[in-house]
Amino acid sequence: MRIDMRGLVIGLGLTLFSAFSAHAAASCGDNNGKAATGEPIVIGAITGKTGPDDFSNSTRAANAYFDCLNANGGIKGRPVKYLVEDDQWNPETAAQLAAKLVNDEKAVLMVGNSSFVECGANADFYKKSGILVVAGVGVPRECFFAENYAATNAGPRVSTLGAMGYALDQLKAKSVVCIGPNIPNVGTWSCDGIKSLAKEKGFTAETILMDPGTADSTSIILQAAASKPDVIILGLPKGVTIPLLTAAEEQGLNQTIKFLSAASAYDLSVPGTIGAGWDGNFYVNMEFNDLEAATPDNQNWLAVMDKYGQSSDPRDTFAQAGYLAARIAEKALMSLDPKDITRESTSAAIRQVKGFASDIFCAPWYFGDGQPRHNANSTTRMAVSEGGKWKVISDCAPSPDPELADIRAFEKSAGLAP
Amino acid sequence: MTFLPFLISGLGIGAVYALSGVGLVILFRATGVLNFAFGAFGAIGAHCAWQLLEWKMPLAVAIPAAVVVSTAISFLYGRIFAPMLSHRDTVVRAVGTLAPALVLIALMGIIWGELPRRLQFPTDQMFVSLFGVRLTYTRIIAILLAVVMVGAITLLLNRTRLGLDMRALANDRDLSAILGVRILYTETAAWVITGIFSGFAGLLLADLVRLQGTFLTLLVIPAIAAAILGQLRSLWETAVAGLLIGIAEAALTPVGWISPYRAAAPFIIALVAVTILGSTAKAVLKDR
Numbered sequence: 001m002r003i004d005m006r007g008l009v010i011g012l013g014l015t016l017f018s019a020f021s022a023h024a025a026a027s028c029g030d031n032n033g034k035a036a037t038g039e040p041i042v043i044g045a046i047t048g049k050t051g052p053d054d055f056s057n058s059t060r061a062a063n064a065y066f067d068c069l070n071a072n073g074g075i076k077g078r079p080v081k082y083l084v085e086d087d088q089w090n091p092e093t094a095a096q097l098a099a100k101l102v103n104d105e106k107a108v109l110m111v112g113n114s115s116f117v118e119c120g121a122n123a124d125f126y127k128k129s130g131i132l133v134v135a136g137v138g139v140p141r142e143c144f145f146a147e148n149y150a151a152t153n154a155g156p157r158v159s160t161l162g163a164m165g166y167a168l169d170q171l172k173a174k175s176v177v178c179i180g181p182n183i184p185n186v187g188t189w190s191c192d193g194i195k196s197l198a199k200e201k202g203f204t205a206e207t208i209l210m211d212p213g214t215a216d217s218t219s220i221i222l223q224a225a226a227s228k229p230d231v232i233i234l235g236l237p238k239g240v241t242i243p244l245l246t247a248a249e250e251q252g253l254n255q256t257i258k259f260l261s262a263a264s265a266y267d268l269s270v271p272g273t274i275g276a277g278w279d280g281n282f283y284v285n286m287e288f289n290d291l292e293a294a295t296p297d298n299q300n301w302l303a304v305m306d307k308y309g310q311s312s313d314p315r316d317t318f319a320q321a322g323y324l325a326a327r328i329a330e331k332a333l334m335s336l337d338p339k340d341i342t343r344e345s346t347s348a349a350i351r352q353v354k355g356f357a358s359d360i361f362c363a364p365w366y367f368g369d370g371q372p373r374h375n376a377n378s379t380t381r382m383a384v385s386e387g388g389k390w391k392v393i394s395d396c397a398p399s400p401d402p403e404l405a406d407i408r409a410f411e412k413s414a415g416l417a418p
Numbered sequence: 419m420t421f422l423p424f425l426i427s428g429l430g431i432g433a434v435y436a437l438s439g440v441g442l443v444i445l446f447r448a449t450g451v452l453n454f455a456f457g458a459f460g461a462i463g464a465h466c467a468w469q470l471l472e473w474k475m476p477l478a479v480a481i482p483a484a485v486v487v488s489t490a491i492s493f494l495y496g497r498i499f500a501p502m503l504s505h506r507d508t509v510v511r512a513v514g515t516l517a518p519a520l521v522l523i524a525l526m527g528i529i530w531g532e533l534p535r536r537l538q539f540p541t542d543q544m545f546v547s548l549f550g551v552r553l554t555y556t557r558i559i560a561i562l563l564a565v566v567m568v569g570a571i572t573l574l575l576n577r578t579r580l581g582l583d584m585r586a587l588a589n590d591r592d593l594s595a596i597l598g599v600r601i602l603y604t605e606t607a608a609w610v611i612t613g614i615f616s617g618f619a620g621l622l623l624a625d626l627v628r629l630q631g632t633f634l635t636l637l638v639i640p641a642i643a644a645a646i647l648g649q650l651r652s653l654w655e656t657a658v659a660g661l662l663i664g665i666a667e668a669a670l671t672p673v674g675w676i677s678p679y680r681a682a683a684p685f686i687i688a689l690v691a692v693t694i695l696g697s698t699a700k701a702v703l704k705d706r
Contacts, residue, residue, distance in 0.1 A: 053532075182678035214681035215627045215637060216664075218427040219671035222551060226672075242534045243628040250542055251552050273536050 026303040028068035029075070029330060036074025040081035041108060041341050043329065044101030046122070048115040051089030053237070055114045057314050058136030058322030059084045061301070062112030064309035065326035071308075075330070076338040083107065087118050094118035095125065102129045108346040111329045112136040112322040113151075119143035120185075131343055132350045132367075134328050136321035141185040150367055150374035152324040153317070154287040154399065159262040160190040160235040161401040162285040162380040164197060166394060171258050173230040175204040179220065179244070180235040182209040190235040190262065196402045204229075212240045217247035225253055234261040241265045242273055249277045263287040263380075266317055271385040282385040283393075287377060288320045288360045290392050295359035320360050328356050328365065354416065362396030366416055368407075375407050422549040424668040430557030432664020434622045435684075436564045436657040438637070439644030441615025444571055446650045448584040448608035450591070451500060452512040454638060455519035459613060460620020461634035462522050463488030465530050467621060468537045468629055477539065485617030489610055491518070496609025501602060519635055526631030534628040542625065560622045567615065568657050580607055640664075643688030649695055663687055 043066070049056040063082055070079040083105055087094035094117050101107045102125070110126070114137040123146035126133055131148065138144055138151035144158075154162065160178070167173040178194040180187025191207040198205035206227055210220050221244060224232050232248075234241050241261055248254055260283040268291060274282065289298050301323045305315060313319065332349035333341060355364040362379035378401070382394040411417035438456060445453050453459075467484035471477065495518050503514045541555035575581035583604040586594040595601055619641075623634055640663050647663075648656025663684050670680035 209678040211678055211681035214667070215623075215633075215640070216428065216431055216668050216671075216681075217627070218430075219424050219668040222423050222427055223671050223677075239532065239534050239628075239630065242536065246536055246628070250545075250554055267533070269533060273533070275536065275538070 026068050026307045027300050028065060028072045028304065029334075030073035032073045033071070034073050036070045036072075036077055036079035038074070038078035038338070040079050041075055041333065042081045042083065042105055044105060044107035044110045045082065045084045045112045046087050046094055046097050046101070046110070046115055046118045047084060047113065048089045048117065049086040051087075051116075053239075055116065055137065055318065056084075056086070057316055057318035058114035058325070059112045060309060060313045061305060061319035061322035062136065062326040063322075064304050064307075064313070065323050065330075067308040068304045069326075069330055075333045075336075075341070078338050078341070080333075082111070084112075087115050087121075089115075089117055091117045091121035094121040098122040098125055102126075102131055106343075107131065108341060108343045109134070109329055109333075109350065112325040114318060114322065116140065119146060119149060123147075123149055129343075130347060132347045134325045134350060134367075136325045137318050139186060140183075141189045144375045145373045147372050150376065151321070152328070152361075152365060152377060153321045154263070154285075154377045154380055155375065156186060156235055156262050156264065157190045157193045158375060158378050158399045158401050158404065159264075159285045159287055159380060160233060161193050161197060162397070162399040163233055163260040163262060163283065163382065164194055165397055165400040166283060166285070166382045167231045167233065167258070167260055168201065168203070168400070169397075170394070171231060173203065173258070175227070175229045176231050176233055177206045177208060177224040177227060177229045178233045178235065179208045179210060179224060181212045181237070181240070183212075187235065193401050193403060194233065197400055200402055201400075210236075210240075212237060217243040218250065220244060221247045221251060221253065225251065225257065229257060231258045231260055234259065234265065236261070236264065238265045238267050238270060242270065245274050245278060245282065249274075254278055254281050258283070261285070263317060266383065266390065268292075268316075268390070271390055272388040274385060276387075278385045280384055280386055284383050284385075284390070286317070286381045286383055286392070288317050288324075289362075289381070290383070290390070291315060291317070291320070293359065297358045297360050301360065324358060324360055324365070327358065328353055331356060354414070364416070366411075366414075368410060369414075371407075371410055373406070375404065378404055378407065420549070421669050421672065423551040424671050425665055426548050426551045426553055428665035428668025429553070429661070430560050430626050430664070431623075431668070432661035433557070433560040433564045434619050434626065434660075435640045435644050435664050436660030437560070437567060437615060437622070438619040438641030439648065439656040439660040440564070440568050440571065440653050441612045441619065442638075442641055442645045443648055443650055443653055443656050444584075444615070445608050445612040446645070447588040449496075449500065449504075449587070449605045450508055450511060451503075451515065452508070452642070452645075452650075453515045453612060454512060455495070455515040455517075455522065455635075456612065456616050456641060457620070457635040457638035458519040458522035458526075458631070459488045459492050460616040460618075460623065461629075461631050462491060462526060462620075463617045464537060464620040464624035464629055464634065465526055465535075465631070468530075468535050468624070471537070481621060484621050485614060488617030488620055489613035491522070492609050492613025492616060493606065496613075497602075497606050500605065500609065504605070523631050523635055530631065532630065532632070534630040534633070535624075537621070537624040537629045539625055556622070556625055560626070563618060563622075564657055564660075567618070568653050571611070572653055574611075580604065584608060639688070640667075640684035643684045643691065646688055646691045646695065 135151040178191035463484035545552035644660035647659030
């Protein structure tokens with residue numbers, strides 16, 4: 001076979017071009033390309049990997065970032081030893097693993113946690129042990145109502161109300177039905193937020209709690225449509241959201257009612273799955289920036305995942321959350337004397353984190369020193385399903401959740417917000 | 419709030435429960451196996467149909483392909499593995515079917531992932547409106563298919579040699595063997611028939627509920643509930659029970675206090691059925 005030299009050169013050129021242009025090189029820590037060799041700094045994490053769903057994308061991303069950091073000088077020469085444990089969605093296991101990481105392994109900090117059950121199981125233990133948690137993804141209410149636990153994500157309630165804010169401001173909604181899962185401190189928590197906002201702003205709101213395991217989505221949608229709402233807000237896992245939208249389309253409701261969702265449905269494959277019937281009709285809240293945003297930090301996250309993660313690790317919002325948690329930990333640890341990195345000094349450094357800016361966040365993240373609870377990520381964007389993709393359609397807007405009053409007051413008093 | 423719309427919305431799924439329940443009963447009558455993998459057989463067929471449609475194949479190819487795949491897997495299990503367990507207890511034979519179910523769940527998870535897909539038929543867009551609810555043609559087809567297949571199987575059992583053999587096997591396996599019933603042939607035929615049922619049920623459930631391996635596999639529970647209500651014997655009773663379970667689940671929706679838990683309805687119905695029918699069966703035994 002004759003080799004076409006011209007074709008070969010062009011092909012090679014294109015390959016090189018694509019390799020270099022895909023993402024900028026990963027940038028971490030001192031970015032000096034020298035592997036850290038000193039005494040390791042132990043950081044722990046608990047995630048729900050095996051169980052009803054795999055929530056470990058957050059710790060996978062944090063792990064990739066710490067690997068990148070360790071290959072680039074670590075924390076002033078000391079590498080991070082990142083220990084991730086799987087709570088299997090079992091609170092008892094979560095408690096045992098926390099004891100193991102904190103008491104036996106002597107972790108100085110927890111980073112990137114992402115679990116449905118461990119906030120409730122471990123919040124008191126973390127407080128007693130004097131260890132702080134910079135979590136990735138918090139889901140139930142307990143994750144946002146603990147003194148030592150701060151997540152980088154907004155949480156289902158703040159996200160659901162972020163969607164509600166858009167429905168009020170842009171879609172001029174006057175009546176809403178909120179559909180949530182019948183899981184304690186998740187579904188009711190989010191939909192109660194819509195109800196209390198309804199009282200404050202004077203619109204009508206109804207709540208439907210559903211078993212996520214039900215096979216019959218049509219009945220739920222019929223029940224929701226019975227009160228003839230302007231919008232229906234879903235605060236459900238994406239695996240439950242898709243069948244509900246399918247049932248709604250079957251009943252022709254995609255043409256008469258606008259559907260919105262919390263960030264749980266923000267997955268790149270969702271618009272293609274639900275199809276063209278939802279173009280311009282299904283809106284989601286985004287806890288972070290567009291997964292494909294060309295902004296520097298977002299590109300660095302993708303570059304870190306490409307170089308230090310597995311190619312099978314999902315590039316999703318959970319991973320963005322874990323990456324940010326690792327970056328926040330890095331920033332706090334870098335402020336310390338490397339010889340004096342203890343749980344006490346690390347906790348003190350995390351408490352001082354203020355104005356951690358990243359283009360993946362809408363607003364700078366902070367820990368909230370002295371606060372009994374934390375919810376620094378409460379300003380979010382919206383996207384709409386269009387042509388098989390998500391299209392970002394709003395600027396960052398604060399979530400109108402009435403429960404955020406204490407958080408907003410703190411932000412004002414600490415000079416974190418105008 | 420009126421219950422009528424919910425009766426209509428429960429009809430479609432009820433019909434598929436009926437179809438699945440009948441598929442289970444046929445196999446149980448002929449072989450004594452309660453097939454827990456029924457849902458998984460259907461699910462893998464439905465996934466194959468989705469994949470073919472993704473590859474732009476016509477629906478006329480995808481649907482038969484799904485049924486063929488489900489039937490082929492059912493046939494392979496029935497021909498290769500089931501005979502190895504044929505002399506064990508009913509419980510062992512039933513639990514044995516969990517193995518293919520788990521293998522297929524894992525396989526579907528690896529190939530297609532856990533995010534539900536959407537399997538759509540053109541009949542989803544066509545509908546008749548009843549009590550303010552759209553009854554899609556897919557749901558009507560599900561109901562008709564359930565009736566037609568139950569009718570066809572009743573004829574098969576009552577009018578053919580194969581049916582006679584199946585009924586003989588169901589009564590007494592050893593005696594049937596002595597009388598010259600071709601056991602392996604008859605049992606394999608039952609696995610093929612249940613495979614065809616699972617193929618159709620899988621396709622319809624994937625369209626009406628969601629195309630997700632684990633979820634479709636677990637939908638065997640309402641089908642088992644229907645089969646138990648039919649006392650694992652009567653096809654028509656099973657079909658009616660399946661329909662009623664679907665309707666019962668839907669009709670609980672507007673009842674505020676129970677609505678969030680209505681997905682448990684098939685389990686509770688099955689439990690009550692086992693308790694009541696179990697004690698009547700014992701009473702019958704005492705009378706003998």
